[in-house]
Amino acid sequence: MNIGLLISELEDQEVKKICIGASQAARDKKAILCIMPGKYLIPENEKENPYEYQHSAIFDYATDFAFDVLIIDIDRIGRNAPILKKESFLKKFGDIPMLTLTEQEGFDSVNCVETDHDQHEQLGYEAICDAIYYVQNKKLPAPENVKSFNFVEKEASDALCVISKVSYALLHRKYPSEKSYDIFADILLKEGIKGCSVLLYDKKIRNSVKYWWEKPETICCKTRLVNGILTEFEPNERVTETNKIIESISRGKPGIYIAGPLFVGEYQLGLFITEFTANMLTDYYFESLLSVVTGVSRISYLEKELKKTNEELYEVQEELARDDSVLDHIGDQDYLTGGLNRRGFFGKAYDLLKDNFKPGKYAIVAYIHMESLKRINDMYGHEEGDRAVKKVADILESVFEDCIYGRIRGNEFAVLEITDEEGKAESFKQEMSTQNAKLLSDSSRYINHLQYSICEFGYDEDLSLREMLKETDENLQRIKQMQ
Template sequence: MNIGLLVSEPEDEIVKKICMGAVKAANDKEVTLVIMPGKKLCSKKGTAKDDDFDYQYNALFDYAKQISFDVILVDIERIGKNVTILRKEAFLNKFKDIPLLTLSEQEGYTCVNQVENEKEHFEQLGYEAVCDAIFYVKNQVLPPAEPNQKFEFNPEPDYKALINIAEIGRKILHRKYESEASYKVVTNIALENGLKDCGIFLYDKKVKNNEKNTWKIPEKIGVKAAIINGKEALFDDGKLETETSEIISLFTRDSNKVLIMGNLFVGDCQLGAMIVDFHKKFLIDNFFDSITGILTGISRLSYLERQLQETREELYDVQEELARDDSVLDHIGDQDYLTGGLNRRGFFAKAYDLLKENFNEGKTAIVAYINMESLKNINDIYGHEEGDRVVKKVADILQKVFDDCIIGRIRGDEFAVIEITDDEDRSEALREEMSVQNTKLFSESKRYINHLQYSICEFSYEENLSLRQMLKETDESLQRIKGNI
């Protein structure tokens, strides 16, 4: 049986006691328990007073909806300490499809048996909650209260926790690793500290989570490193991703575990999650947050290095295209010397500004490549003067078709176009108009064939979608068209 325990923060002395009681019960009853410390609920996401990014920590609770828990326990008194009753109810209603018990009275919801153990009240409450959850799932009613238990919790001294944090930081943050290798260092450290289960999971792209963009958990998540039952996890065919809803079951297929889960985020973006064997040192103030903070740091570095590599590739592409450009004049200024419109440099400058200012949620970028496939033959047979006239003619046609778009002659025989729109039919209308104009151009030429090959692609907004990626896909589409004609 899998039980989720939603609590606020390990720094709370009451939460520590509840967790220790719940852990004892999970071990005694041989069930899986996942502790999810998601901080206190915020009355409103992303407000200036949320300096601790509590609304980002709250995202950890969203995983509880996705993971296949048999029952969820919620310490609503401490999670909802700073919000209204209606806000608490709205939070609990998110789990309406999952059996749920609260640790304190909340009108409209089933509460676990309250305990009378004054000396170890909250430890007994945590123990009682897990025992009640097991019985409730099987019988849909609460059992008689559990007898009082004896609890032994001898927390490690804080200085030992600080030594652990310093050691992890030294091994990870001061070295340069090959791609993804730093994550395996983390799982190796977990092994060295006696933990048999540890997993680091990251999304391929950062996921926005703020007042305007409430996040939706992606269906898939990447497995950066994982040890299960003390061994490095191996996946079929080297597959390094899994269903996000299955990240707990990866560890619990063969045996019951007590795990703790933390989410990784930076700013208002969710990056992924960490899951690890529960250890009493995780209840030391700020220890678990420090671990997830270090992981967030190396995750952030990984994202930045990937973006840097993409930027390098884009610069290499620009350098290559400049070297292939047949007009030295096009390297100076923004204007194409022949058509009077934008040259390559001008097009890219305008395109980048357009994307930065106007490409956002709900908008679509339309990118087109137009190739004058006959220009070389015209130049060879009829001379460059005739070729220049044809280029000007094509530029005039494109100006009519792509009115209000950014158009540039990026090579001697090739034009590029970009537009940002919210018109769903815009790209199809442009294709139809290009077909009409292309037919006219073809029929007007008496001495030679003057025909355009073109590709018009559309791209929905994504935070990490670059101009280079859009141009690359459009160019590949054009090459496929050329190959089929």
């Protein structure tokens, strides 16, 4: 039985006791339990921490973790939230069998605990027993007998010692090829944790209050401990479907786990899951682990970006050397196509946004990538490559006739249009698909194929050109990976 327990935070003493009871019940009933602390539907410290809402992204995984049943502490998660918001939250879990810890009109709840003896521990224990019976029999059982609990909370110094070991090992040393994730898992193994996993998206995904994120169906596993053994991955084995994440760690054997999201600012980076041990009940211990993993993943991401930027600089240097046309790059015009170059595009794009992007308007941003240009240059020479670039520029001239567009790199074009017509991006996508097919059929000697991403953004005073271009580029990278 695979059970999800959605709670607010382990720093809440009552929640902590509920988790103690639920853990004991899961062990007694030989179930798999995943505790998911996502804090609150309405953030508690929004002014002090504007990204507090990011924690609740963990709740979105509850629909994909292949849970047989969910237990939701809706009163605490929905603290300060209106009743309709609570109902909306519960309804999003669809057809998954679900029980709430307290009575909620329109939803089934666990049996009330009729004792003051370890009341919250009893509630956690009762919830697991009720959930298992509920799935098997489609109804609630008679209340469980009062249980005794002998949980001994660990000293905070023990948890602090583990955080110190992990932090020092990961943040003060340099490891090759993302080896740091395996080092992290190895340290946890030495501390008695036999199951854990760090999972990251290939690209960070924007998640804001206004623009809620779209969770991908797959995620890349950076490290995984199963039954105390570190997984050795083949090159193509790291991609994991979200509905198989729990199974990949538990292998179907009973166990207690806790999961939390990795994020930086407005961006979701991934997920960390580990066995639920006594240390997890030390205030801020689990959050500290999440912070360390986030720091390591951010360093890894920045190193990749730095490498990519260096490669782009070398590419520009080579292009400048080959073209011998520095003045062309200083001006606004692209020497080859006659249209805008990078400088010209961004200059006009910023002006267009400033003057025309207003309430009721929509910004359409497109990236077009000539994936075959390098092969054309290598096989047929740069003159033929230049002819291929001009052909693409002619296509973009016809498709995006009234838009601002320019060649921002040797093989990349960007487009911007401000319109009051919602959904216009779809017509651009259809026309680009038609022109791309025509381009393929017209090229007899070689394949001249375009990869493109066209995104539409509603007006938002906080939305910048940089953010729109970045999101469009990230969407293009996802399209490339799926092809």
